Amino acid sequence: MLTPAESLDDAVRSLRVLILAGENYRQATAQMSGLGVTETQAVSYLSIYGERGQNDLGGDLGISSGASTALVDRLERQGVAQRYAHPHDRRRVIVRLTEKGHGLVARSHSWLAASFGSIPPEDLPTLSSRLRQIAQVLRTESERQVAADQE
Amino acid sequence: MLTPAESLDDAVRSLRVLILAGENYRQATAQMSGLGVTETQAVSYLSIYGERGQNDLGGDLGISSGASTALVDRLERQGVAQRYAHPHDRRRVIVRLTEKGHGLVARSHSWLAASFGSIPPEDLPTLSSRLRQIAQVLRTESERQVAADQE
DNA sequence: TATTGTTATACTCTATAACTATA
DNA sequence: TATAGTTATAGAGTATAACAATA
Numbered sequence: 001m002l003t004p005a006e007s008l009d010d011a012v013r014s015l016r017v018l019i020l021a022g023e024n025y026r027q028a029t030a031q032m033s034g035l036g037v038t039e040t041q042a043v044s045y046l047s048i049y050g051e052r053g054q055n056d057l058g059g060d061l062g063i064s065s066g067a068s069t070a071l072v073d074r075l076e077r078q079g080v081a082q083r084y085a086h087p088h089d090r091r092r093v094i095v096r097l098t099e100k101g102h103g104l105v106a107r108s109h110s111w112l113a114a115s116f117g118s119i120p121p122e123d124l125p126t127l128s129s130r131l132r133q134i135a136q137v138l139r140t141e142s143e144r145q146v147a148a149d150q151e
Numbered sequence: 152m153l154t155p156a157e158s159l160d161d162a163v164r165s166l167r168v169l170i171l172a173g174e175n176y177r178q179a180t181a182q183m184s185g186l187g188v189t190e191t192q193a194v195s196y197l198s199i200y201g202e203r204g205q206n207d208l209g210g211d212l213g214i215s216s217g218a219s220t221a222l223v224d225r226l227e228r229q230g231v232a233q234r235y236a237h238p239h240d241r242r243r244v245i246v247r248l249t250e251k252g253h254g255l256v257a258r259s260h261s262w263l264a265a266s267f268g269s270i271p272p273e274d275l276p277t278l279s280s281r282l283r284q285i286a287q288v289l290r291t292e293s294e295r296q297v298a299a300d301q302e
Numbered sequence: 303t304a305t306t307g308t309t310a311t312a313c314t315c316t317a318t319a320a321c322t323a324t325a
Numbered sequence: 326t327a328t329a330g331t332t333a334t335a336g337a338g339t340a341t342a343a344c345a346a347t348a
Contacts, residue, residue: 007275012263014282016199019177020211021286021293022170023192027213028293032300036338041174048167055306060171062178067339069308074338091306091347111296112163115288119281124158130270130278131165135172137266142172142179145262149183187315206329218316220331225315242324242329 015134029108035078038063038071043080043097047105051096054083080104166285180259186229189214189222194231194248198256202247205234231255 002010030040038061045060046052052060058068072095075081080101086092097105119127153161181191189212196211197203203211209219223246226232231252237243248256270278 002276004272004275007272007279008264008267009260011267011275011279011282012260013199014279014286015263015266016195018169018282018286018289019173020192020195020199021289022173023177024213024290024293025170026174028297031297038338041171044167044171048164048171053306062175063338064340065307066309066341070338086306089306089348093307109160109163111292112166112289113159114292115166115285116159116162117288118284121155121158124155124162125153127278127281128158128162128165131162131169133269134266135165135169137268138169138172138263139175141262141265142175146179146182189315204329214315215317216330217318217332221315237329240325240329244330 025112033104033107035080035104036074039074039078039080042071042075043101043104046081046095046097046101051084051094053086054093054095057095075101176263180255184255184258186231186255187225190225190229190231193222193226194252194255197232197246197248197252202235202245204237205244205246208246226252 026037026040030037033040035043041061042057045057049060054068054072055065058065058071061068061071063071072081072083072093075095076083079098081095081097084094084096086094116124116127177188177191181188184191186194192212193208196208200211205219205223206216209216209222212219212222214222223232223234223244226246227234230249232246232248235245235247237245267275267278
């Protein structure tokens with residue numbers, strides 16, 4: 001039986017292991033699709049959050065605007081995403097997945113689904129919402145820490 | 152109310168979001184510590200799985216032996232890990248975290264712990280073990296997919 | 303003036319392959 | 326012969342900064 005503090009330490013270790021496994025997954029999908037890691041991350045962002053401004057996408061990924069231009073160049077060249085004109089603002093560029101891009105995401109679906117194989121089906125909804133809670137705090141906390149570091 | 156299939160799809164989406172948040176966290180820790188992403192991943196592996204042979208560590212990270220040499224050079228230069236001689240095999244090099252390396256891991260502990268802030272304490276042990284189950288399948292499945300792809 | 307994106311340059315990290323030393 | 330690691334070279338991806346177009 002663990003004390004509450006020990007339980008939390010163990011949960012942190014588990015989260016570290018899962019983060020590393022996620023990075024493993026990322027490299028594997030990149031290698032299999034012939035894309036780079038950043039390109040594969042971009043496809044995942046576009047799949048989950050929908051179309052984005054080019055620099056917004058770069059912001060998601062933590063890269064500069066110059067790197068964003070080069071990234072979207074590569075995504076277009078490989079046929080997984082495309083640039084579209086913004087309806088009102090002629091400075092802006094909207095980036096959207098192509099069919100091929102959506103297909104790439106679909107291909108990894110069963111692979112990720114297998115990760116839940118040992119979870120009782122009735123527990124899935126709760127687990128799912130907890131994964132999102134963890135993700136949200138992890139993300140906002142990362143932004144907060146970086147902002148505090150830069151001041 | 153969701154059907155079982157819908158629940159699984161939702162869980163997969165949640166896992167994608169968590170993987171992206173983990174990559175966010177990785178970039179933030181790298182930036183704050185002044186290390187690169189791969190170096191920070193290496194520190195995390197060494198913290199969780201203990202000392203490793205240099206090429207074993209490179210294997211964890213999915214990089215070549217040449218890149219492993221350069222990586223450990225950087226880790227030593229920055230004082231977060233050190234090379235040691237293997238007791239019996241004079242070809243091998245053991246890589247181990249320094250105090251400074253352990254300190255780096257400790258600094259991100261409270262940050263990760265905050266991610267569990269909204270989870271009822273009594274649910275932590277179950278959640279923790281499920282995170283590990285997901286991580287393990289994700290990792291082995293990634294290796295399997297890459298191996299199948301390379302044949 | 304501020305914002306969005308592009309271009310040019312230099313730097314970091316990685317893969318590949320040839321090599322050395324040890325098993 | 327096979328394995329662990331090193332070195333040299335080339336290529337991919339990124340940051341930085343200067344720039345153009347639009348708001």
